[in-house]
Amino acid sequence: MAAGLLLLVCAGALLYSAEAQDTFNELPESYKKGVDLVMEQLRSHAGVHHHFRFLRSLDKSDIESGFGVTYIYHHFYLKPTKCSKGTAVSNPQRCPFRDDRPLMDCAVCYKTAAGEIEARPMPYVHCIQKPRLTKEMRTTRVEHCKKMNYNSGAPTLLAVSTG
Template sequence: MASVFLLLVCVGTLLGSAGAQEAYDRLPSKFKLGVDMALEMRNSRAGVKRLLLYFKGLGQSDIQPGNDVTYIYHNFYMKATQCPKGTVDTSNCPFRNIKPEIDCAICYKTIAGKIQASPKPYINCIRKPALTEAMKRKRVNYCNEMGYSSGAPGGLADIGDTYF
């Protein structure tokens, strides 16, 4: 009986990690660019011991004012895995259930599918319990101003404050 339970736990863990990879794989490439940038930034921090991976999307928006320019806003969760930081093959990295998710909001400008240095990409990642509604509004406002300062509609202009 114990071996059956152990088998079910192992299968569930594998399916859980495969599901997360599936969620990332389904993202359009323009959103993967930002997720990769945020994961690289967070995983490079000295205090991070376990590899963080994309967990699930909360919302995304893109504005295309023309000339192959796109303003991207993406809100998603990343979560710690059981793999140590620096793991290259993430296909067998199940998520840890003991830590809360990290809520990330990112916005950036792309031209021809490449993230631009100006305006500087915005990455804001906070552990979920610490995130307040005021912080969420500040994120949205910052990203909207980024778009307006470049003469384009704000990154969230099509979804408004009711998005969150």
């Protein structure tokens, strides 16, 4: 009986892990590039000791302003994994999730041209452990992304939500 229950729990965990991977794989390429940008910054941060994996999107929006230019806003969760940052991991998406650490709440906004992230205006990335995120931080994120679009003459990115 206990072995059957353990098998059921393990199968559920495997399905949950596969679901998170499928969620990332289902993102449009332009959103994947933003998640990759965030992951790159987390990997290079000295205070981050484990790999993270994409968990799910909370809010997504994009504005096409013509000539192949799009402004993207993406708010999502990353979940820490059991794989240490210093270890050689060929595919961090295979690292099992940790349940003893809080989720990372991330927001990113950036401009793409012809599908590539542009250096100007500089992409905005903000991640913080979910319990530490304040209402003021959320407001600052949104205002920064709105300003990015107003400065370029584009319509406000956050006025249209696709997620």
